[in-house]
Amino acid sequence: MAIQDLFSLQGDVAIITGAGRGIGRAIAIAFAQAGASVVCAARTQADIDDTARQCRQSGGSALAVACDVSNEEDLAKLVKACVDEYGKISILVNNAGGAYPNDPLKTDAKTFNRDFNFNVTCALSLTQLCQPQLLANKGNVINITSAVARYAQAGFSSYGTAKAALTQLTKLLAADFAPNIRVNGVAPGTILTEALGQFLNEEIQEKMTALTPLKSLGHPDDIAAAALYLASPAARWVSGKIIEVDGGAESTTWPF
Template sequence: MSELFDLDGRVAVVTGGGRGIGRAIAVELANAGAAVVPSARSTDEIEAVAADIEDAGGDALAVPADVTDPDAVRNVIDRAADEFGGVDIVVNNAGFNPDDALGRPEDVETESLDRVLDVNLNGAYEVTHAAADHLLESDGGSVINVASVGGLVGLPRQHPYVASKHGLVGLTKSMSLDWAPEVRVNAVAPGYVSTELTEELEGNEQLRQSIVDRTPLDRFADPEEIAGPVVFLASDAASYVTGSVLAADGGWTAR
């Protein structure tokens, strides 16, 4: 059974791989045997992740990029391919939900919507598009988009983020059709996960408790609990899974 999850010989690019969910994904993909290229804007964070992977006996290369910069994204893919011989797995995890994009529609400027779409949706497309030739040449090509429960249902006061994540789910489904049977394209939809992104929210006791009360598993997730589903989707254990969205939300959307 463990062979099904073995990623030995595969090369994975993980955007937003410097901290939070992306860091956990990078580490667990490496634990499953993949060579991993963590990427993000903060060079120090991705270098620390790569060093941890190498210290544990794995292969890693940190390559910085802003996912909204096509040249930088192309460089990530080229460096990954030069160093490790190809790109088999792309995890589009980079994302944000800035304060100026939170609020009622009449209060959020179009620029804020554009910026969120640029990173969360267009950035994922940019990276996947840049890796297309490698993915299509691979024996185990797999794209995993880190969406959100906000890609499955509406959330008040977060319409830019929700629009970006619904877009990512749409991208996942359509690209899975175009790239089958060569490349599988799936998404995970995390619920509330303890990271820098949710720090402020978790710090507000009333809000935190209302989220926990609405979550059947009764707590926020640890980032590692999102990495498991990603490793599954990247592996041969998911060889008949494409175009799907795996909710890793503690039962939040089952309610």
């Protein structure tokens, strides 16, 4: 197979959650550029409409479906919309997630469970719904976890626990679904997104950059490139693995 074909998604159909901005948007556009038809899912219709527009400008086909991943009816409608439009699902990217830093002594069970469900349970639920299509098409799942899953750092007991669980779920599902469905993950480090931007000023960004071995913060395209590899034929012999894309950081770059 020619090298360009190894990284082609021609003929694939991908669902990407959290595709309205940031990492999810970058993944959707990269997949479209690689030839996939993409279904962009997020809660805000205007955001995913814009992502889908950029995917089409990149030469791909795209559908925008408003979806709250914590709503099981929305997830079922998302899967149905994808199959109705494109006839199949061959790639699922569970990117929707996130949580604010927290004080463990002030975090009640409701908040902790909400963060866990948003980052872990929703990914499992959508994977279950997509499994028949993924099996029929020998597809693959990519979970976007986080470097926080492996760092020991103050202030992230809720988010870090959830992402560590998603990391382990990725490995366990890879064992459950082998040999016909591959399941992998990407663990981003400090990525310049709107979500991070609310915490940044020039001084904080300089501190985070200094704590990163490669002396720069990441961009959404860095994560999209790793996801494209895992989704493509180039990774046909890769399952149950997490690609760490973090500028070489082996401990937290959070400067607070």
